[in-house]
Amino acid sequence: xxxxxxxxxxxxxxxxxxxxxxxxxxxxxxxxxxxxxxxxxxxxxxxxxxxxxxxxxxxxxx
Numbered sequence: 001x002x003x004x005x006x007x008x009x010x011x012x013x014x015x016x017x018x019x020x021x022x023x024x025x026x027x028x029x030x031x032x033x034x035x036x037x038x039x040x041x042x043x044x045x046x047x048x049x050x051x052x053x054x055x056x057x058x059x060x061x062x
Contacts (some may be wrong), residue, residue: 002025
């Protein structure tokens with residue numbers, strides 16, 4: 001079964017990318033992509049894109 005991912009927000013800050021996205025399995029999530037391509041984030045489920053964005057902004061302190 002193919003996985004559909006909806007990317008809601010991309011923010012470039014401090015040489016990093018903050019991405020907020022949705023999957024049917026995990027709802028809204030965020031990840032941070034570093035300049036070297038490493039991916040970081042808190043494994044959590046957020047019920048709205050805004051909640052995931054707020055958590056992501058706290059993570060990168062913007």
